[in-house]
Amino acid sequence: MTTPVVTLRDITAETVRAICELEPHEAQSGFVAPNAVSIAQAHFNPVAVFRAIYADEEPVGFIMWRPEDDGVSCFLWRFMVDGRHQGKGYGREAIALWLEGLRQQGYKLATLSYVPADGGPHAFYLAQGFRDTGETRANGEQLMELAL
Ligand SMILES: CC(C)(COP(=O)(O)OP(=O)(O)OC[C@H]1O[C@@H](n2cnc3c(N)ncnc32)[C@H](O)[C@@H]1OP(=O)(O)O)[C@@H](O)C(=O)NCCC(=O)NCCS
Secondary structure, eight states, X not given: OOOOOEEEEOOOTTTHHHHHTOOOOGGGGGGSOOHHHHHHHHTTOTTOXXXXXXXXXXXXXXXXXXXXXXXXXEEEEEEEEXXXXXXXXXXXXXXXXXXXXXXXXXOOEEEEEEOOSTTOSHHHHHHTTOEEEEEEOTTSOEEEEEEO
């Protein structure tokens, strides 16, 4: 069997329900908002960009980001791979595609914040090249960044 091709695709009227039904494992539910909430929030944020993550023709995850006011950095606002599809390299591939897209658009810095907890995504992001900035947000989330 060949390795599925990962792509980031626009969400449409036909696919939105399938994307809203994607969920992380229950123990990870505190790490990311439900996709339906993220998509709703995006519609009230004029600069938010969101895409479904596909493996071949199957929707497997969701990614959403927003450019910062500085014009050079982008913040990874939401990112998840459905529990049934984790551990197959889709998350790594999706982040690589996202970073490559940002580079092509001329951005210089990718940033994110994560919930520091057992089983959380910190080690995943370190493996993708992000580094800790040492800053903590008011909600306890910790910041990471990657120079593009
Ligand atoms: C973080 C997440 C998107 C990773 O997606 P994934 O498709 O399972 O990741 P991949 O299969 O591409 O894993 C890539 C590598 O990271 C590792 N990895 C994945 N999740 C990890 C975790 N939580 N902790 C440590 N390592 C992790 C994998 O073992 C793999 O390592 P390898 O390169 O040595 O094989 C997924 O676990 C998820 O949706 N988590 C819940 C939601 C969440 O925390 N989102 C982030 C909000 S800031």
